[in-house]
Amino acid sequence: MTESHSKHILSIMVDNEPGVLARIVGLFSGRGYNIESLSVSEVDSDRFLSRVTVVTSGTKNIIDQIKAQVRKLIPVHNLIDITELKSFIGKELILMKLDIKQKTVLKIHKHIKNIGAKILFEDKTVIIIEFSGTPTEISGLIKKMKVYNIVELTRSGLVSMALGKDYIRR
Amino acid sequence: MMKKLSGARIVIEALIQENVKVIFGYPGGAVLPIYDELFKQNKIRHILVRHEQAAVHAAEGYARSTGKVGVVLVTSGPGATNTVTGLTDAMMDSVPVVCISGQVPTHMIGNDAFQEADIVGITRPCTKHNYLVKEISKLAESIHSAFHIAKNGRPGPVLVDIPKDIQTFETKYGGKKHTKSFAFYKPHTKPSFDTIVKFVNLLEKSKKPIFYVGGGVINSGSRASLYLKKLLKITGFPCTQTLMGLGATPTSDDQFIGMLGMHGTYEANLSMNKSDLMICIGARFDDRITGKVSGFSPKSKKVHLDIDASSFNKSVNVDLLIQGDLSKILEMTLKYIENKRISFSKEKISAWWIQINKWRAKNCLNYKNSKSIIKPQYALQRLDFLTKHLDPFITTEVGQHQMWAAQFLTFNKPKHWMTSGGLGTMGYGLPAAMGVQIAHPKDLVIDVAGEASILMNIQEMSTIKQYRLPVKIFILNNHYMGMVRQWQELLHGNRLSESYMDSLPDFVKLAESFGATGLRISKPGEMDDLIKEMIKIKGPVICDVVVDPKENCFPMIPSGSTHDQMLLGPNDKLEGEISEEGMVLV
Numbered sequence: 044m045t046e047s048h049s050k051h052i053l054s055i056m057v058d059n060e061p062g063v064l065a066r067i068v069g070l071f072s073g074r075g076y077n078i079e080s081l082s083v084s085e086v087d088s089d090r091f092l093s094r095v096t097v098v099t100s101g102t103k104n105i106i107d108q109i110k111a112q113v114r115k116l117i118p119v120h121n122l123i124d125i126t127e128l129k130s131f132i133g134k135e136l137i138l139m140k141l142d143i144k145q146k147t148v149l150k151i152h153k154h155i156k157n158i159g160a161k162i163l164f165e166d167k168t169v170i171i172i173e174f175s176g177t178p179t180e181i182s183g184l185i186k187k188m189k190v191y192n193i194v195e196l197t198r199s200g201l202v203s204m205a206l207g208k209d210y211i212r213r
Numbered sequence: 214m215m216k217k218l219s220g221a222r223i224v225i226e227a228l229i230q231e232n233v234k235v236i237f238g239y240p241g242g243a244v245l246p247i248y249d250e251l252f253k254q255n256k257i258r259h260i261l262v263r264h265e266q267a268a269v270h271a272a273e274g275y276a277r278s279t280g281k282v283g284v285v286l287v288t289s290g291p292g293a294t295n296t297v298t299g300l301t302d303a304m305m306d307s308v309p310v311v312c313i314s315g316q317v318p319t320h321m322i323g324n325d326a327f328q329e330a331d332i333v334g335i336t337r338p339c340t341k342h343n344y345l346v347k348e349i350s351k352l353a354e355s356i357h358s359a360f361h362i363a364k365n366g367r368p369g370p371v372l373v374d375i376p377k378d379i380q381t382f383e384t385k386y387g388g389k390k391h392t393k394s395f396a397f398y399k400p401h402t403k404p405s406f407d408t409i410v411k412f413v414n415l416l417e418k419s420k421k422p423i424f425y426v427g428g429g430v431i432n433s434g435s436r437a438s439l440y441l442k443k444l445l446k447i448t449g450f451p452c453t454q455t456l457m458g459l460g461a462t463p464t465s466d467d468q469f470i471g472m473l474g475m476h477g478t479y480e481a482n483l484s485m486n487k488s489d490l491m492i493c494i495g496a497r498f499d500d501r502i503t504g505k506v507s508g509f510s511p512k513s514k515k516v517h518l519d520i521d522a523s524s525f526n527k528s529v530n531v532d533l534l535i536q537g538d539l540s541k542i543l544e545m546t547l548k549y550i551e552n553k554r555i556s557f558s559k560e561k562i563s564a565w566w567i568q569i570n571k572w573r574a575k576n577c578l579n580y581k582n583s584k585s586i587i588k589p590q591y592a593l594q595r596l597d598f599l600t601k602h603l604d605p606f607i608t609t610e611v612g613q614h615q616m617w618a619a620q621f622l623t624f625n626k627p628k629h630w631m632t633s634g635g636l637g638t639m640g641y642g643l644p645a646a647m648g649v650q651i652a653h654p655k656d657l658v659i660d661v662a663g664e665a666s667i668l669m670n671i672q673e674m675s676t677i678k679q680y681r682l683p684v685k686i687f688i689l690n691n692h693y694m695g696m697v698r699q700w701q702e703l704l705h706g707n708r709l710s711e712s713y714m715d716s717l718p719d720f721v722k723l724a725e726s727f728g729a730t731g732l733r734i735s736k737p738g739e740m741d742d743l744i745k746e747m748i749k750i751k752g753p754v755i756c757d758v759v760v761d762p763k764e765n766c767f768p769m770i771p772s773g774s775t776h777d778q779m780l781l782g783p784n785d786k787l788e789g790e791i792s793e794e795g796m797v798l799v
Contacts, residue, residue: 061347062333065334065337069338104526104527104530107525108523108526108527111522111525112523114522114523117341117398
């Protein structure tokens with residue numbers, strides 16, 4: 044059977060308790076599912092709820108299986124497959140540290156301005172920039188900046204939200 | 214004014230509130246405060262096992278034969294890690310178990326303290342849920358939640374890990390009623406009405422239907438069995454059961470066409486293969502059932518009734534899903550049939566029954582009996598014949614004897630058959646039989662065993678002695694790990710690598726050394742007398758039944774094959790080589 048794989052963004056509302064992330068990650072690794080990106084943070088401090096965003100891929104059957112298995116976890120309140128909603132946005136944050144030399148500094152500044160990135164720190168040797176965008180935009184940025192010397196970079200993983208009023212309920 | 218209680222005391226009080234009568238356990242440093250509280254009360258009986266794995270299997274036997282939650286109490290570190298096989302077994306077979314483990318005090322956690330193990334981390338994938346209780350205020354909530362989760366929805370094991378300092382701290386406990394938010398877990402139990410309508414439509418249309426019944430029916434409770442029996446009667450459809458489902462409806466019923474799967478009957482597997490409507494009730498299309506998935510029942514519409522959404526479309530795609538508690542689904546189905554005055558014509562399926570009866574006539578469980586050597590099948594047939602009227606509780610170990618027991622014994626009531634289905638745990642049967650016997654002290658409990666499996670938890674003879682449990686251990690002794698040998702013969706050029714059981718104990722003397730009776734026979738003519746004597750003896754008995762060492766278990770669907778490619782007996786040869794794909798399957 045050669046069914047097509049597709050990418051899915053799952054938004055999962057969970058109790059913010061110790062081990063909850065291990066439950067989700069362990070389920071994925073134990074059952075051989077992919078995690079392409081993961082981001083998690085508390086979003087409701089009154090009710091101790093965290094929101095986990097997982098980007099995964101698989102055939103329809105596998106994606107359905109992943110959703111059913113995740114929903115079975117006791118601390119999981121709700122799971123929404125954002126990719127299945129009519130419209131949504133997905134954004135990621137990247138921090139990038141670039142090595143600067145006298146001859147490149149102007150070019151780099153121009154580049155940064157063009158793409159709309161923010162400068163967080165700068166001294167004589169390095170510059171740290173912040174940029175948020177879709178995964179494609181971020182990959183594009185990395186590709187462009189590769190002509191300079193990227194010292195290090197870090198990405199937050201995708202966070203996503205549906206447009207309109209389909210919000211993730213508890 | 215509510216009095217303050219210690220954590221250990223709260224554990225006991227909470228167990229009493231959960232109506233726990235028996236717990237299976239083994240003490241140790243990190244649970245001493247709880248054992249101290251156990252000592253001071255007389256509402257809960259503690260059964261001291263000889264190994265923590267056995268505690269879980271005993272709790273499983275207790276749970277599966279009663280429908281209640283089985284409870285385990287163990288210490289930290291090795292005590293807790295020894296439960297892992299049992300918990301995994303309970304997870305795979307959906308058995309409600311609550312396991313309470315001691316833990317090193319909270320300030321020592323993560324320090325590699327003496328007898329410390331991250332048991333919550335270790336058991337995360339093999340429990341339905343687990344808790345590490347880090348604050349005394351969360352203790353009662355965790356225990357009550359554990360029971361709630363273990364028994365609701367698809368049942369499973371829940372572990373509660375309690376550090377020693379939490380056991381000694383004090384707090385107020387107002388009972389289960391006043392413990393907040395333990396019931397947040399609400400599995401989907403009510404099926405939607407329109408799926409019931411669609412379901413009945415399919416039932417009406419089918420000319421070649423088959424009910425494929427699993428352990429979920431038994432888990433759903435006796436009402437589910439009752440409704441299913443009724444539905445079988447109304448429809449007149451044939452019914453096959455999985456290893457876990459045996460006894461969901463009486464296996465002596467004429468509509469029952471045998472167990473299905475790798476060692477299922479010819480008629481059951483062919484009916485699955487050729488059917489036009491498969492009604493899967495509380496089963497999960499396990500690989501032991503389906504064989505090669507691509508050739509599994511290619512022409513049928515498939516309906517799947519289950520409480521667990523993750524069982525749907527996992528390995529086999531089905532046409533109609535009905536999620537809910539099986540007794541509710543079946544009740545609604547019957548009501549709908551009744552209200553709409555739907556009747557099922559027996560004529561429509563008469564050609565199907567003629568076909569099935571032709572398959573039946575093959576008499577696939579037939580074997581060549583002998584006058585000089587005991588055939589294991591014969592031993593079980595006689596056991597069945599001579600004990601059936603007593604409705605015995607049967608447990609098994611894992612291997613050939615287990616499959617023969619499934620094939621040759623009669624199960625007329627649910628909850629009378631305890632076997633390790635999903636995990637296939639050798640050493641399950643003896644401790645499980647203890648748990649069953651504790652729950653049903655007056656009933657006949659038989660562990661059908663092999664000489665290899667029984668040695669895996671043989672230390673429990675000591676528990677059996679201590680509590681005077683009249684468990685009957687029926688060993689089919691063929692001096693081999695029979696199922697391993699069978700696969701080696703079939704798939705590995707008859708190279709019997711490490712499957713011979715050398716240096717076996719003298720089981721008669723072994724029985725005697727634990728204060729039990731030991732009986733040994735090796736001639737078919739002695740079979741009936743042995744069984745009669747075994748039943749007559751009031752205490753525990755080990756029967757060492759020396760059987761044909763070469764007998765194999767048939768029918769068999771070799772791995773990677775489909776239902777219509779069965780081997781019916783030793784003279785049936787595999788068609789060509791087993792594919793590489795099949796060889797790697799377990």
